[in-house]
Amino acid sequence: MGIHLIKMPDIGEGIAEVELVEWHVQPGDAVVEDQILADVMTDKATVQVPSPVNGTVESLGGKVGEVMAVGSELIRLQVDGAGNIAANAGGTGAARADAVAEPAASSNQQPESEAASQPPKPAKQPEPVPDSGRSVAPTSAVIPTAARAQSEKPLASPAVRKRAWDLGIELQYVPATGAAGQITHTDLDAWLARGTAGAGATGRAAAYASRDDEQQVSVIGLRRKIAEKMQESKRRIPHFTYVEEIDVTELEALRARLNARWAGERGKLTLLPLLARAIVLALRDFPQINARYDDDAGVVTRYGAVHLGVAAQTESGLMVPVVRHAEALDLWACAAEIARLAEAARSGRAARDELSGSTITLSSLGALGGVVSTPVINHPEVAIVGVNRVVERPVILGGAVVARKMMNLSSSFDHRVVDGMHAAEFIQKIRGYLECPAMLFVE
Template identity: 70%
Template sequence: MGIHIIKMPDIGEGIAEVELVEWHVQPGDAVVEDQILADVMTDKATVQVPSPVHGQVVSLGGQVGQVMAVGSELIRLEVSGEGNEHLFKTRAAPAESSRTQAAAQAAPVAAAVEIAPAVSAPAPAAATVAAPAAPAVSAPHATTHAPARPEGQRPLASPAVRRRAWDLGVTLQYVPGSGPAGRITQGDLDAWLARDRNDTSHRTTGALYQSHNDETAVPVIGLRRKIAQKMQEAKRRIPHFTYVEEIDVTELESLRSRLNARYSTERGKLTLLPFLARAMVLALREFPQINARFDDEAGVVTQFGAVHLGVAAQTPSGLMVPVVHHAETLDLWSCAAEIIRLAEAARQGKAARDELTGSTITITSLGPLGGIVSTPVINHPEVAIVGVNRVVERPVFEEGRVVARKLMNLSSSFDHRVVDGMHAAEFIQCIRRYLECPALLFVE
């Protein structure tokens, strides 16, 4: 028997280190060739590492959440035959110093974050931190303290004191009274609360007001950490400003309903997003500076003719932004189908790397939860993001009459270093014209 060492693979694109987000095996497990051993994450996507051989797991080279250098030891397997351990021993001496330096750099990172959701699998259970146990609540017949009055004797107290005792879950039978004829005062109740009342009181309202002292530590790793880093970088580097406009989508919703009634069976159902995507494609022809990416380190803004539309999608692991490439070439149904396909791939953790990169502008929507207004964070290094709020029916004046109209806000953020406020407003007003007169979406 021999030892086969599997190194952290070189994923390409100049990536020097990756984050270990999930183990699929543990020491002692038998593995077969091509079985997935671990998931690792780069800045762009999650990659699964398969086993090249049959064997049994001897040891794991890192912990979930650890950032590991490409070429470092990922896992050891016991295999039939000689294995490959001897190949690495011959070069161990010259490599020792570099391995020590890499471990020193990786250790603080591993110690700082050790938690949960992976990109392509359900998040592991969070570790529960033990908190001091709450004192047990005793029944009325507890022997720690005797009742303040004989059993069956009604305690004397004002309605205000009784109400307060009820709210606090205190049984007045056990509270000594200092007033006339043993009447319980507010001061008596305060004194009782200052004592260890849990031995002789009980919650009259049951679990509804039960005290909870548990704490749950949820380390931020994997996709959750990438999202946090991305949002922090965007807010730190980009001077955001948000422009909100109300859109009357009554005619658009009527058109959408008619198209779905006629074509949904054979072409699929249309949501609002394909219409908005088409309106953005047309508006960006007039405002190419908004369909851009800003390399602020090089001081270069790159404007794109192609519209690679990022669509923010919520997944079990967190927010991801799959990309509808060349949205300008898609009709409504093709765009709708592509959005659905990409969102499902992202939710299942099966989106390819090129499906998660290269966006030039992004749409974000919470659907029915969209609220009245939002301040979306730009997907760095893009310079704009269009946020969709929910559609509501409200009364409006129209030619002196009060009529019901379907209204929706667009809350859009822009990079003020690249996009002037006037141009941002003109861009959104252009989108508004297309959406409020949807026939224009199909006229070149």
């Protein structure tokens, strides 16, 4: 048996440090070639690290949330053959201290000739933790009531975590029956069934029971990047927000007609590509808004190309994929690109260049958009256009009270670069295009 050392990969672009976001294996696990071992993150791009060999995990070189240098020890595998380092080679300080490896037994080693005749020993499996509350019995067995230790993080897939969140279930208290102690959908079903069984007797008491539990959540991975980005934006940029009400009745009627005619051939249109087109056209008269401000150098760079950031909510948090050259895309091409980028962001497959380089951002919460918002500018840009939800309200039109579809735009600007009057004129320009949508197609 030998040791194969895997180092933190070089992500490229001169990056010296990356954050360890998630381990997919634990000491004692058997792995095969190309199996994903860990997720690491730089900026907002997540990279998966695969195993180049078959083997068994001997030790892990870092903890989730730790920022590690490129080239540092990531993981050690026991492999058949010589491996790529000597078996007794020491690791780097903290990485080896945190590793969970098989204890050395040099005093009981057999002579080489005798050891060669012995069949290889199976990989050592991690010993069970008595007080973890995890059960390895079949799902039909009685579910134990013991909870995990507060410091022990429950293992579950993103789909299971989302379902538990939707159901209001604390995964910390759900016993696991999956491989390596992972919580499965079956475990959630069993937990729900158990709660339902006792609801008749204790339902009202449980609903009004006092609670003293606490939960500490480490801000790591994408959440850490979002926190740093928001803090940097608010620290550097003096925001001001301008809100305008827009009548989108005609725009929605046009969208319905376009979808009725072309949805089958070209795809369905949402409001976003229409909004994107209005922004592109309005920016022709306000080039100072399609810009990025390097406040360290004191330089504002105005762009002819509109690289439109479109904020997308993912399970991990907010990400902003970029529609390149939005000025060159028609409605359906823009809609297809927005859909592709949003799916890539939600599935964690968005590349680094798809998440950077935007010159202005469009943010929408869809049906949850509320009446008004104060969106945070995506530093180092100087503007963000926020879309609130569409509601049907009574409006006085031509002296009569009629029902119209109304929507607010809540947009923020960097007051160092954009004057209030120009910001208002820019939004009024967008309003003109949206309230008379035929103008979107007139050059």
